[in-house]
Amino acid sequence: MDTPTQFFRSILLALAGNRAVEALALKYGLKLGASQFVAGESLEEALEQVRLLNAKGILTTLDHLGEGIRQLSEAAVYKDEYIKLLHHIRATGAYANVSLKPTQLGLALDPEAAYTHIREIVTHAKSFGNFVRMDMENSPYTDATIQIMKRLHTEGLSNVGTVIQAYLYRSEEDIHLLTEEGFNLRLVKGAYKEAKSIAYPKLSEVDENFKRIIAHRLRSTIYTGVATHDEKIIEWVKSFVKQERISRSTYEFQMLYGIRMPLQERLAREGYTVRCYVPYGRMWYPYFVRRLAERPANMWFLVKNMIKR
Template sequence: MDIGSELYRKTLLTISGNSLVEKLTLKYGGKLAAKFIASQELGGALQVIGDLNRKGILVTLDHLGEGIRALSEASGYREEYIRLVRGIEQAGVNSNVSLKPTQMGLALDPEACYANIRAVVREAAAAGNFVRIDMEDSPYTQATIDMVKRLHGEGLTNVGTVIQAYLRRTQADVRDLIQSGVNLRLVKGAYKEPAEVAYQKKSEVIDNFKAIIRMHLDQGVYTAIASHDDTIIRWVREYASENRISQDKFEFQMLYGLRMNEQARLASEGYRVRCYVPYGKMWYPYYTRRLAEKPANLMMVLQNMFR
């Protein structure tokens, strides 16, 4: 990443890690966070999904939460996700499911985490739905990949994960996971990582992002490209056109609250578009990562604050 944007990202993530800043934001920032959070309750999130579907936009629904301190919390999240899967089916909306491994106990007990996630994936399989296991920071990368491959080995193939372009290991992981038949969501990456683990220059991240997108498209593997970057979106459209890759072979993924008009426009042009819709009360870590991605997100929140 370039020096300015990386300094901004690191600074904001550092500030947001301050306990006083977190306390004040949780107390006063709920209305501002609503820009990026669909609802604090499942019912409100399902209504948002229905509205997006009517615009031709697909959805991935995420119940916010990560970094739990006790396995009892993980059990609560597991039950909420089972309720979430059933809620999607009952509402008749078009939405996948997204969850975080640490939310299910990965940092506390990997086997308990696996059992919790397997219960959700099984529930989704019974409903004909798909579960995306999010990729968190690098200490959890290998464990997350191993978990997804283990689920596939049990015949639960309705599960995939996320690959981050800024990690140096990424191309090797993509080759392995494509061969294993694992559906991947391709992203740049949003966590604070050291130089020995992740590329620090924006140009290097972009080059690697394009490389792993090509690896998918060239092999005819369904490709989920998560980006708000016009340069990336335009490049994918041109690459697909030049190589006669049909629009049903890939999808663009964007976040709720960001570039909603662009999401609707792409959908109206016949592209598959999926919106990542988070809901829940544990919104602070997700919210701060969104603000840290680029100054424009912070400016948008500040403008809303003073209106």
């Protein structure tokens, strides 16, 4: 039986795909509190936040929000935006790489066209000495995303990695195979609604699997992003790397813009590499709903802003 928190999360994630709710949210959401988690609608606004974060010793990854496009022509627009973003990162000297979602580049509509778009972005990034992270979306796209990464590497584009989600049963095996091949990975708990047949239903089980895959990656010394706001997991990582004598140069902590910012700053002051995921753009609604679903406290933050107004 679902707990109240799990039920609340399921309701919110169901709303993530509701077009009518999305239209209403896009009209008022940033004014009511979504700006807590989204750096702005424009690239210029996002780069200003990157500048402020960099000044505190925090690295960033920029994500131009958008997913689940309906027409392939939209993918070409997003591709151009990412190339523009890479040019601006280079021009401003920002300490930033980029993150993108494969469905944003057309994966659900035309996988080969999506690959061509992603390849062009990764090629530009390589010419600038930059890195591209392909975000992992819900389970129908897990295999395809991993295969895109592998294919790009075979073409000499090794400046690209992806994400593994600890709540999927398959992830421990994926970690072993992808680590053997030397891929740069970000590890997360997972933020999509998945069936119990393919994903751990209990948060305690997700946490244990998260620790298992983190331990395997850190022992491998292949560069890894440990993406979590869970301070218990962070303290466990700090203890684990000390015990195993693992260099801080082989991993980084990653967190989201607007969440646990004092913790991000403290870790950076302690000498850990910290990277903040900075999302921006007009199509922020699905991303925002997942942030609300992750922690009920995020929803109460939004409600309080609505009451104030």
